[in-house]
Amino acid sequence: MRLNGEISYVRDEEENENDSVALISLPPPPLQKLVVGYALTSKKVNSFLQPKLEGLAKKKGIVFVAIDLSQPLVDQGPFDIVLHKLTGKEWQQILQDYWEKHPEVTVLDPPAAIQHLYNRQSMLQDVANLNLSDCYGKVGTPRQLVITKDPSSIPDAVSKAGLTLPLVAKPLVVDGSAKSHELSLAYDEFSLSKLDPPLVLQEFVNHGGVLFKVYIVGEAIKVVRRFSLPDVSKRELLNNTGVFRFPRVSCAAASADDAELDPSIAELPPRPLLEKLARELRLRLGLRLFNIDIIREHGTRDRFYVIDINYFPGKWSLLFIQYSHPFKLMKCSLYLLSHSFLSIMCQFISSF
């Protein structure tokens, strides 16, 4: 079975361009320029600032200008928007000072709000506090325990907390480094003392090996499917011991949008549920650019868990890669997906 791999809840502006016919031909009003100053790592510049985005943005009067980190921010600009994804206290302070002097500038997003996602404990707190049970499904977070020191105390702490094995061990701090994405799966309690705190130990939830990435850009939502860790059976749990490091299983290259999947596993979470979740988290987190990783407990229709939230994610450029796939249609759908995504980004920026 082939499922529609992606949903968009915002009409693509490009689609609408030919909808209306001008009755009187007046010259178009001059486009008011919107200047977006950006402070991004070179990795992010490569993945985000694709010529395609810059081209589309230019047509809509949006220009991207690199912020020079060696110069005072206050001496640069003027900017309408500052778009950033850099970690570190120093940058936070620079932005804060800038914002105090220029409250008219939109900072995407406020550094203090982003900071909330840089810790895997605070990251999921708002989801845990939500009550969406009447909204087409239940959304929660896996039970988890924070360990800050003394690895030898972990087996005892896990048993006291009553966590069920296997457990996913995740570095507590998420700072964009490769190390902060080094995760392990622990099958038995005693091997847990080999781990290296500070970390979060999270119950592993069987979910049929498919994860949903929900991208939030302002009020727009996009969902894609990615491959994920396979289920762990009771037998595997009994026969395995130890702690196993695993690579970045659900990276952008692990798209499951065009895979043949069991429909009960592949079915996207209900749209009203995602809309409510996105709206609530946007408000509670105070963020406009983020993504939620969500899984459906295997064997259930409506039990969902948020396992990760990332600030301003997305290797959108990957969607442009011309896959040497035998079906031309697939190339086309990938192109359309990325195109509408870029359009959404431009629409969002234009809204300020």
Ligand SMILES: Nc1ncnc2c1ncn2[C@@H]1O[C@H](COP(=O)(O)OP(=O)(O)OP(=O)(O)O)[C@@H](O)[C@H]1O
């Ligand atoms: N509680 C869980 N139950 C089942 N699988 C999980 C759980 N937590 C994580 N995983 C698996 O591990 C992968 C990585 O976990 P997570 O998303 O928390 O890490 P990350 O390094 O922050 O990822 P990202 O690259 O999205 O930032 C997930 O995509 C999923 O496949």
Ligand SMILES: O=P(O)(O)O[C@H]1[C@H](O)[C@@H](O)[C@H](OP(=O)(O)O)[C@@H](OP(=O)(O)O)[C@H]1O
């Ligand atoms: O393309 P997707 O699957 O959305 O992956 C993102 C991850 O989920 C994020 O965690 C990455 O951000 P950090 O590397 O800053 O944590 C993020 O890195 P980026 O800042 O280079 O976009 C992406 O790798």
Ligand SMILES: [Mg+2]
């Ligand atoms: Mg993730």
Ligand SMILES: [Mg+2]
């Ligand atoms: Mg993450």
